[in-house]
Amino acid sequence: MIIKIDDYSDVPIYMQIRNQIVMGISSGELAPGEQLPTVRALALEMGINTMTVSKTYQILKQEGYILTDRKNGARVRDNITKSGVISEENKSELRRIVSEARISGVPKEDIIKLVKEYY
Amino acid sequence: MIIKIDDYSDVPIYMQIRNQIVMGISSGELAPGEQLPTVRALALEMGINTMTVSKTYQILKQEGYILTDRKNGARVRDNITKSGVISEENKSELRRIVSEARISGVPKEDIIKLVKEYY
Amino acid sequence: MIIKIDDYSDVPIYMQIRNQIVMGISSGELAPGEQLPTVRALALEMGINTMTVSKTYQILKQEGYILTDRKNGARVRDNITKSGVISEENKSELRRIVSEARISGVPKEDIIKLVKEYY
Amino acid sequence: MIIKIDDYSDVPIYMQIRNQIVMGISSGELAPGEQLPTVRALALEMGINTMTVSKTYQILKQEGYILTDRKNGARVRDNITKSGVISEENKSELRRIVSEARISGVPKEDIIKLVKEYY
DNA sequence: GTGGTCTAGACCACG
DNA sequence: GTGGTCTAGACCACG
Secondary structure (H helix, E strand, O other): OOOOOOOOOOOOHHHHHHHHHHHHHHHOOOOOOOEOOOHHHHHHHHOOOHHHHHHHHHHHHHOOOEEEEOOOEEEEOOOOOOOOOOOHHHHHHHHHHHHHHHHOOOOHHHHHHHHHHHO | OOOOOOOOOOOOHHHHHHHHHHHHHHHOOOOOOOEOOOHHHHHHHHOOOHHHHHHHHHHHHHOOOEEEEOOOEEEEOOOOOOOOOOOHHHHHHHHHHHHHHHHOOOOHHHHHHHHHHHO | OOOOOOOOOOOOHHHHHHHHHHHHHHHOOOOOOOEOOOHHHHHHHHOOOHHHHHHHHHHHHHOOOEEEEOOOEEEEOOOOOOOOOOOHHHHHHHHHHHHHHHHOOOOHHHHHHHHHHHO | OOOOOOOOOOOOHHHHHHHHHHHHHHHOOOOOOOEOOOHHHHHHHHOOOHHHHHHHHHHHHHOOOEEEEOOOEEEEOOOOOOOOOOOHHHHHHHHHHHHHHHHOOOOHHHHHHHHHHHO
């Protein structure tokens, strides 16, 4: 899986990586149980500090997306908890995006099409 | 229109205000041509720094949502440019949200329902 | 409130600080709404790195014990969520402690007395 | 006696095994004088490194819970020293657990009930 | 070899 | 002035 960092984004690097891994899990590109690169390997590959990658992995672990053990490094969990609900924060973000799209004259159907595509 | 600030949100205050005004425009609560409070009035009302509100207005102006003139303060533009497309940044955010919802076991229909509701 | 670090403990520094703040909140030594020292102040006072304190505050924030805002620094939350249950991890630890005490010939009553004292 | 390892726990494997053996001794599941499996047998059974089990046994021996001799392997001591007191470390841990429970709204009685159950 | 911890030091956005 | 982010580099326990 290829992870790209946008140096000019105001989203922190550790969060950009986190987001891309989450999207990779959702799309199936990262399968349940699949090994993630080691902290060092990913840091080296991306030219960033190990602490930054470490922070990403700790967040993903705490969110329940991955598991880490000292021996084997990090793996995608195969039994990710399904809350069945969208977080309030994401609802708020979604509302903002929909509002902006609406003002820009984007038809409701176009947004729904995107949702279906991303799902 | 009532604007609520969450002091403990990760979203900066100026952006929280900006987002709420944009959503107000989208929902029609803020009509085209409608006057916005002056920077000082809004800052006073919300108990925040005038610089913060000023930053919000500058962004809204630069994004094409409002017009400002020295005499009358700020007004909602009545001819907001309709690009017809969703920004790349918002697409990326939308994809992240949809991915997280999907992993959490939220049915596609629930997300679409939210989109329709917010639109 | 005085925080002491045991350099020889195998509990990480950020966790020692976290634990003492939690105990301070429980005992009432840190009142709801009370300001915590700034990250820099606490780091300076304890002779440790700001990153270490920052990590502590982020954990406390994520656990719902404190709130941070950019303006005022960190404060004890005044509406900490009450789950009403003991975490599985703490139950497991409690069981270990009780087992060790029992083997050491500590009467059940002595442990209960301690619990009452700490509560 | 069945020992379960959680590969993803923060508690090191050798300590997980140590804890379960101690709890086994406390509960009586492991009787005084009872033979423990050899290091190699236990390691093989659990699919872990012999060094890990060896470390566990060394700790248990040093703590006075077991005896080892080259001929017969390890046995539970039948005259474990009864200090009659809880170690400072365990007191500290107990205080942390009680504090967290209290903040979470767990009644004192629930904790005491657990203590009685585990004893 | 693996993740976890910590430091010293720097720069940043926010307000 | 505040917390947040990041780096370069180091050391550690675990297995």
